[in-house]
Amino acid sequence: MAGEIELKFRLSDGSDIGPNKYSPATTVGSLKEIILAQWPKDKENGPKTINDVKLINAGKILENNKTLAESSVQVSGLPGGVITMHVVVRPPLSDKNNEKLQGDSPKNNRCSCSIL
Numbered sequence: 218m219a220g221e222i223e224l225k226f227r228l229s230d231g232s233d234i235g236p237n238k239y240s241p242a243t244t245v246g247s248l249k250e251i252i253l254a255q256w257p258k259d260k261e262n263g264p265k266t267i268n269d270v271k272l273i274n275a276g277k278i279l280e281n282n283k284t285l286a287e288s289s290v291q292v293s294g295l296p297g298g299v300i301t302m303h304v305v306v307r308p309p310l311s312d313k314n315n316e317k318l319q320g321d322s323p324k325n326n327r328c329s330c331s332i333l
Contacts, residue, residue, distance in 0.1 A: 220240075220241060221238040221239060221240060221241075222238065222239050222240075222241060222285055222290055222300060223236050223237070223238050223239075223298070223299045223300065224236060224237065224238075224239055224248070224290075224299065224300050224301075224302055225237075225299055225300075225301050225302070226248075226252055226272070226301075226302050226303075226304045227301050227302065227303050227304060228257075228260070228304050229304070229305070229306070230260070232257065233301075234252055234255045234256070234257075234304075235255075235299075236299045237251075239285060240285075241284060241285045241286035241290075242284050242285070242286065243284060243285050244281065244282065244283065244284050244285075245272055245279040245280060245281050245282070245283055245284075245285070245288060246267055246281035246282065248272060248285075248302075249267035249270045249272065249281065250267055252264070252270055252272075252304060253266075253267065253270070262306065262308065263306070264306045264307070267281065268307075269306055269307045270304060270305070270306060270307075271304070271305040271306075271307070272302050272303070272304060272305075273302060273303040273304075273305060274288065274290055274300065274302045274303075275289075277289075279302075
């Protein structure tokens with residue numbers, strides 16, 4: 218199909234998922250679902266949902282509801298060119314949520330200033 222965009226997803230350890238070709242009409246949320254499905258099983262702290270994943274292209278965090286075309290992902294001018302997107306995974310929050318619930322009051326005591 219003409220106009221397809223070839224992407225690979227770079228993980229924090231330098232390994233990649235892909236490359237594969239996608240239509241410009243593919244949503245960022247769909248790409249994140251593909252990343253979840255293809256996430257290497259031997260890696261620790263993998264994402265659980267698409268909300269745990271951020272895709273970064275050309276310094277911009279891509280929004281789930283936008284397509285590749287709407288996100289200004291350009292087809293490379295080089296034949297056989299592959300666009301690399303960086304994948305950032307939000308760290309697991311389960312332990313931190315429990316700590317936050319137990320120690321919520323002291324964390325709310327923050328300094329504030331008022332100018333009169």
